[in-house]
Amino acid sequence: MSEVLAADGLTKRFGALLASDGVSIDVRAGEIHAVIGPNGAGKSTLIAQISGALAPDAGTVRLNGADVTRWSVARRAKAGLARTFQVSALALEATAEENVMLGALGRDGGLRHRTARNAALRDAARAALDRVGLAARGTPASDLSHGQRRQLEVAVALAQRPRLFLMDEPMAGLGAEGTRRLTPLLDGLRAEAPILLVEHDMDAVFALADRITVLVAGRAIATGTPSAIRADADVRAAYLGDG
Ligand SMILES: Nc1ncnc2c1ncn2[C@@H]1O[C@H](COP(=O)(O)OP(=O)(O)OP(=O)(O)O)[C@@H](O)[C@H]1O
Numbered sequence: 001m002s003e004v005l006a007a008d009g010l011t012k013r014f015g016a017l018l019a020s021d022g023v024s025i026d027v028r029a030g031e032i033h034a035v036i037g038p039n040g041a042g043k044s045t046l047i048a049q050i051s052g053a054l055a056p057d058a059g060t061v062r063l064n065g066a067d068v069t070r071w072s073v074a075r076r077a078k079a080g081l082a083r084t085f086q087v088s089a090l091a092l093e094a095t096a097e098e099n100v101m102l103g104a105l106g107r108d109g110g111l112r113h114r115t116a117r118n119a120a121l122r123d124a125a126r127a128a129l130d131r132v133g134l135a136a137r138g139t140p141a142s143d144l145s146h147g148q149r150r151q152l153e154v155a156v157a158l159a160q161r162p163r164l165f166l167m168d169e170p171m172a173g174l175g176a177e178g179t180r181r182l183t184p185l186l187d188g189l190r191a192e193a194p195i196l197l198v199e200h201d202m203d204a205v206f207a208l209a210d211r212i213t214v215l216v217a218g219r220a221i222a223t224g225t226p227s228a229i230r231a232d233a234d235v236r237a238a239y240l241g242d243g
């Protein structure tokens with residue numbers, strides 16, 4: 001099966017509010033699948049159900065064919081689900097390199113010999129930092145710019161050798177220059193693992209996405225290629241307007 005992620009009929013209520021109304025979405029190997037929609041459409045709620053942070057009221061989540069619907073966040077992470085950019089998980093007082101080593105620890109934690117493990121973790125951390133183009137590896141995360149922290153978060157995720165990236169608004173707060181730098185990095189990441197990308201920056205979405213799903217009021221109203229989504233009458237009426 002080429003679907004890395006298959007979410008089917010995800011439904012989540014908050015009191016009277018139906019935040020996810022039977023949402024189905026899949027992510028295939030090698031692709032960036034973007035989720036767009038107005039504020040409050042249920043994008044973060046969808047990501048939370050896929051990551052395991054929120055339990056759906058109905059529906060299933062499958063990762064590489066395995067039903068993970070009842071798995072914890074930690075178990076899904078071990079199975080290769082890497083989440084970035086929601087609540088930043090960086091240790092601010094630790095250096096960039098130490099942050100990535102912590103990320104890699106989950107994978108190499110089984111190595112018995114401490115020296116061997118430390119060397120392996122350091123090698124993995126440096127490779128990941130090189131990959132994202134962050135040279136300031138000895139700098140405390142607290143001293144990095146907002147854009148550099150985004151790069152670092154990607155490096156932390158990469159060091160876990162993920163099978164799927166979940167990203168909730170990676171461009172938020174970056175400004176034009178930061179977005180311009182992060183876009184090609186995300187573009188190349190799909191070679192490592194496919195990405196489910198929630199993003200408001202439409203330039204980034206239309207530049208990066210292989211497919212786009214549009215959420216409005218908890219419902220997926222359309223899924224398709226960027227050009228199909230641009231041309232979709234329902235989408236234009238509900239969200240993209242004259243965009
Ligand atoms: N824990 C919660 N309890 C109650 N309501 C919630 C909770 N989390 C989200 N909601 C509501 O569910 C709806 C969907 O929220 P969600 O955060 O998923 O939207 P979003 O598409 O990510 O929006 P944004 O673009 O602003 O990030 C909103 O009306 C929100 O207020």
Ligand SMILES: [Mg+2]
Pocket residue numbers: 043044045
């Ligand atoms: Mg959100």
